[in-house]
Amino acid sequence: MPPSSHKKNVNNSSQKNQLPEGESSLSSQYEIVKKTPQESHYQLHIPAAHAPADIHKNTPKPAQKSPQDAIKDALKKFNGWQKIGKPKEEKSEEQYDPDFKTKFWRFLEWFATSALIFVILFFAVNFSSYADLIMLKLDRLRGEYSLSPFIEKMLQPSADSSTQELLPVVKSQDQMKKQIPPIAIDIAPPDDRIIIPGINKNVPIVNVKTENLIKRDWGALEKDIQESLQNGVVHYPGTAYPGMNGNVVITGHSSYFVWDPGRFKDVFALLHEVSVGDKIIIYYQQKKYIYQVYEKTIVTPDKVDILTQDGTNKLTLITCTPIGTNLKRLVLIAKPVDQ
Numbered sequence: 661m662p663p664s665s666h667k668k669n670v671n672n673s674s675q676k677n678q679l680p681e682g683e684s685s686l687s688s689q690y691e692i693v694k695k696t697p698q699e700s701h702y703q704l705h706i707p708a709a710h711a712p713a714d715i716h717k718n719t720p721k722p723a724q725k726s727p728q729d730a731i732k733d734a735l736k737k738f739n740g741w742q743k744i745g746k747p748k749e750e751k752s753e754e755q756y757d758p759d760f761k762t763k764f765w766r767f768l769e770w771f772a773t774s775a776l777i778f779v780i781l782f783f784a785v786n787f788s789s790y791a792d793l794i795m796l797k798l799d800r801l802r803g804e805y806s807l808s809p810f811i812e813k814m815l816q817p818s819a820d821s822s823t824q825e826l827l828p829v830v831k832s833q834d835q836m837k838k839q840i841p842p843i844a845i846d847i848a849p850p851d852d853r854i855i856i857p858g859i860n861k862n863v864p865i866v867n868v869k870t871e872n873l874i875k876r877d878w879g880a881l882e883k884d885i886q887e888s889l890q891n892g893v894v895h896y897p898g899t900a901y902p903g904m905n906g907n908v909v910i911t912g913h914s915s916y917f918v919w920d921p922g923r924f925k926d927v928f929a930l931l932h933e934v935s936v937g938d939k940i941i942i943y944y945q946q947k948k949y950i951y952q953v954y955e956k957t958i959v960t961p962d963k964v965d966i967l968t969q970d971g972t973n974k975l976t977l978i979t980c981t982p983i984g985t986n987l988k989r990l991v992l993i994a995k996p997v998d999q
Contacts (some may be wrong), residue, residue: 785918813847848947854935856931859931865892867894869897884913889911900969907934913926913979914984932981938953951975951995954995980989
């Protein structure tokens with residue numbers, strides 16, 4: 661090859677080695693390597709990546725935690741219902757397990773709602789009994805409490821026939837009519853009744869047959885008593901009658917089921933308002949008996965000695981308490997007084 665042609669090729673290669681001005685930054689990153697002087701093309705040489713050790717040298721190390729911070733992190737995991745050492749799993753809102761406080765407040769909310777519903781239903785079922793009790797208390801506070809005319813008449817002493825005098829003999833029938841005084845006789849109801857002036861009650865007394873008592877069929881006896889309570893208060897079978905030496909026991913409802921057909925479901929609801937010293941009147945076979953309360957107590961249902969016949973002449977009134985429940989029994993005991 662002639663020298664001129666060789667020079668020409670060298671010049672061309674030198675022109676090719678010159679890069680544009682905008683690519684000066686690439687020359688710092690890449691090396692242009694010439695294989696041989698005779699070759700007319702070039703190869704880019706890319707330097708090898710940094711070794712992993714070099715990368716870690718440049719990465720900042722995490723800060724060392726103090727023992728106090730480590731204890732705090734462990735407590736956080738424990739409070740999050742995670743065991744120390746196990747990774748804490750992220751839970752969605754549906755899978756979230758509430759803490760003790762949340763469960764406690766939810767329980768209180770449920771309990772308060774249930775209690776409110778129970779109270780509303782309880783007073784709805786026993787509305788009549790509590791309404792009578794509230795009205796009686798309001799009348800006494802306002803001074804408007806008054807007895808019915810019939811009860812006032814029953815409280816008057818019996819007529820004394822010894823005060824009557826013989827009428828003079830007259831000739832004219834007109835004069836005779838004018839001399840006739842009012843007849844001094846007691847007014848008595850045709851049926852057996854109990855009158856309690858302190859609560860303005862005048863209730864019929866129903867006598868229960870003693871057949872099932874003699875047979876000791878307690879289930880049938882209880883059924884007879886419940887049926888009789890629909891028509892008034894009940895003279896407990898096997899106990900004494902007024903005028904006899906013994907314990908006269910009378911029982912009645914303070915409250916009962918709303919759907920019960922009886923008219924006397926709450927006849928003794930106001931018995932709680934009777935005080936020691938109050939009088940009670942009983943008409944038995946159209947004869948009047950007056951008793952005075954001397955004891956007021958509350959007993960459990962298994963206290964059956966209140967029915968005992970010990971020869972003492974007394975009257976015992978029994979009803980359930982508190983109103984609307986059968987947890988205990990309210991007992992009033994009265995003794996006969998002279999009329």
